Amino acid sequence: MKKELSDFIRKASENENFIKCGFSKFEILKKEGELLKAWLDENRNGEMKWMNNSFEKRINPSLIQEDIKSVISLAYIYDTPILHSEDSNIPRISRYAWGNRDYHKVIKKKLKSICSAIESGFEGVKTKYYIDDGPVMDKTWAVRSGIGWQGKNTNIISNEFGSFFFIGTIFINKELEYDKSTEDLCGSCMICINECPTNALYDEYKIDSNLCISYQTIENRGEIPESINIKGWIFGCDICQDVCPFNGKKIFTSDENFFPKEEVFNKSAFELINFSEEKFNKTFDGTPVKRTKYTGWIRNLKKFMGTL
Ligand code: B12
Structure with a gap:
């Protein structure tokens, strides 16, 4: 069995x-x-x-x-x-x-x-x-x-x-044929820690959500602290994964659900901040971005534009 x-x-x-x-x-x-x-x-x-x-x-x-x-x-x-x-005027949404x-x-x-x-x-x-x-x-x-x-x-x-x-x-509720854990191959690599712009990775294998751009742009319901630079990200952040040497494998999904939404992908902050609440709700209905709500969306874009 x-x-x-x-x-x-x-x-x-x-x-x-x-x-x-x-x-x-x-x-x-x-x-x-x-x-x-x-x-x-x-x-x-x-x-x-x-x-x-x-x-x-x-x-x-x-x-x-x-x-x-x-x-x-x-x-x-x-x-x-x-x-x-690559244009730093274009805000980024995590993959x-x-x-x-x-x-x-x-x-x-x-x-x-x-x-x-x-x-x-x-x-x-x-x-x-x-x-x-x-x-x-x-x-x-x-x-x-x-x-x-x-x-x-x-x-x-x-x-x-x-x-x-x-x-x-x-x-x-049944026993299965168990797998072995895999070896930690991070070795002496420190790229993710050195590249995290907010020092959210405060030590190897440890994250402080309070400093993480992902947390600040998605989970935080209040103001984003002045000391946090969101580095172009308006929803989530991929920096610590983008820089990881193990992510150069080019193994991709073919699932259409995870390809960028055309109406918002690589659009300027001016275009995005002009979304009405109704347009925001309609555009992001059934997507993770809805989690930040319209107030979070506008807050993140204002922060991106340096007007917050
Ligand atoms: C809370 C949460 C967050 C928080 C906290 C992140 C975190 N690292 O925990 C925030 C909002 C910041 C966040 C961000 C992101 N998240 Co998140 N998040 C979660 C959630 C809901 C819980 C994670 C959790 O339990 N954290 C608690 C802390 C204590 O865990 P930890 O950081 O892993 O800490 C451990 C280590 O520090 C370890 N440790 C301590 N010392 C040492 C020493 C050694 C040698 C080792 C090996 C370990 C070790 O012990 C701790 C306890 O186990 C999970 C879903 C779930 N239900 O599990 C998704 C999850 C972790 N998130 C996910 C994703 C995709 C993301 C983002 C990439 C999204 C984005 N692009 O913005 C970022 C990544 C940021 C990052 N570097 O972690 C995926 C990760 C998939 C994967 N391949 O790992 C998950 C698993 C969701 C899912 N089911 O797919 N997330």
């Missing part, structure tokens, strides 16, 4: 175009939990207080589903060969968010289809799936499942595919 089920899941994930699928044994995340607690105690999560509130579930998913035996981690590439304009559809929706549908196939193919199997939408440590499980290692920029990096991929997580 173990082999048959594992093979079935690998095949189902391939059918949904995940580039990697790995399995790990379910355990309470003791060591990672301590690191997460230290991070939260130092307020490195900024105003993302939902991370404190769900701490116990994050380190012990059996509080979400009682009988978990294994964790399935899946990687879905979102990188495309399209490049941002994961510049497309036509929100990854939560796209990936959720795929995870749902995999889970339905597993549950109808094997009696007594129960699953629960997440894609950055629950109290789950997606990266920790991905490391344990052999998807990649956690790099110094804190993202999960695969030697074969780089790091421009989303991570889906499935909990399952």
Whole structure:
């Protein structure tokens, strides 16, 4: 059953175009939990207080589903060969968010289809799936499942595919053929740390969200501190991934959902700031950019234009 089920899941994930699928044994995340607690105690999560509130579930998913035996981690590439304009007057939206559809929706549908196939193919199997939408440590499980290692920029990096991929997580009540964790290949490289313009990567493998351009332009609901230069980014930031040597592999998605939205791609700040609230809502409906709301959109563009 173990082999048959594992093979079935690998095949189902391939059918949904995940580039990697790995399995790990379910355990309470003791060591990672301590690191997460230290991070939260130092307020490195900024105003993302939902991370404190769900701490116990994050380190012990059996509080979400009682009988978990294994964790399935899946990687879905979102990188495309399209490049941002080199013109520094053109604002940038990060690659994961510049497309036509929100990854939560796209990936959720795929995870749902995999889970339905597993549950109808094997009696007594129960699953629960997440894609950055629950109290789950997606990266920790991905490391344990052999998807990649956690790099110094804190993202999960695969030697074969780089790091421009989303991570889906499935909990399952059966044992599987577990994968080995992969070796950390960051070595003595410090490029991401040296290139982060706000020093958000305050130490190797450690990030302070308060200083991260991604946090400031997406999650922060208040003003962006004067001391933070958003370096041309108006939603998210890709600098620590763009400079990573493992991202030169040119492995791209063919999923249309993640190609840039024409109406906004490489458009001037003047054009973008003139969007009415109605136009903003219509343009970004069903995309990650909606998360910052119209007020965040205008705030980020004003900051970009130096008028904030
Ligand atoms: C909160 C959050 C953020 C926050 C905090 C970022 C962070 N690094 O945690 C902010 C808003 C800044 C953010 C930004 C981004 N995010 Co985000 N985010 C999350 C979220 C919801 C939780 C992550 C979490 O638990 N953080 C808690 C802290 C404690 O974790 P950590 O930084 O990994 O810290 C660990 C290390 O420091 C480690 N550690 C400490 N010392 C040492 C020493 C060594 C040697 C090692 C190996 C480790 C280690 O211990 C800590 C605990 O495990 C996840 C989705 C999820 N549910 O998991 C997505 C997620 C991490 N984000 C994702 C993405 C794509 C991004 C962005 C690229 C988006 C963008 N372009 O703007 C940026 C990347 C910025 C960056 N360098 O991390 C993807 C990452 C995919 C991948 N390949 O890794 C995820 C997994 C979503 C998904 N399911 O696909 N994000």
